[in-house]
């Protein structure tokens with residue numbers, strides 16, 4: 001059913017509440033516009049993972065959710081997880097250790113993309129974009145932490161997400177690398193007009209995002 005909100009681009013939380021029994025964990029009513037970042041901070045147990053689960057469609061039935069989450073106007077509750085077009089980066093890159101870098105990136109490609117040459121070209125272009133041209137046949141274990149982070153970013157982007165979630169995505173990187181990868185991720189999100197929701201414990205992540213901060217109690 002069309003209404004004023006259905007055409008609004010970005011990731012929108014419409015009077016979203018998530019509770020566990022009588023305890024209200026999340027109360028959110030805002031829009032993350034394309035290219036903007038919302039940082040969610042809060043102590044352990046405050047509901048950060050719960051919010052991410054609600055967005056990806058993996059919320060445990062123990063929680064009660066009211067309100068809506070829309071992505072580019074579409075109500076996400078109508079869609080299964082795999083159809084939500086949400087990209088996620090975690091603190092671990094989750095690259096498959098027994099597969100080459102190129103084979104890892106192939107997991108990001110849409111199944112509808114057929115043709116070996118086209119798939120190979122997409123993978124090569126994704127690697128070149130982050131300074132890793134020629135790395136397709138490398139074993140992930142031979143890459144530095146920063147290189148692995150860039151492969152994980154590109155694998156996620158190959159799936160053509162329409163929003164990006166960062167789950168403590170930079171917390172395993174040391175200070176210099178953290179700033180570098182973080183700048184790359186935020187710049188990429190701006191260039192691709194992706195709304196970003198980042199969950200972090202780190203104030204430098206929040207400052208670097210230069211967006212709104214939502215504190216959970």
Ligand SMILES: Nc1ncnc2c1ncn2[C@@H]1O[C@H](COP(=O)(O)OP(=O)(O)OP(=O)(O)O)[C@@H](O)[C@H]1O
Nearest residue numbers: 020025042043044045046047048049050051060062
């Ligand atoms: N499946 C579940 N069933 C019942 N309670 C749960 C379940 N998953 C999480 N919780 C509870 O919900 C609350 C929020 O948990 P959540 O994992 O979202 O916190 P968090 O902010 O991500 O914490 P952390 O920073 O430690 O990862 C906690 O009190 C947790 O114990």
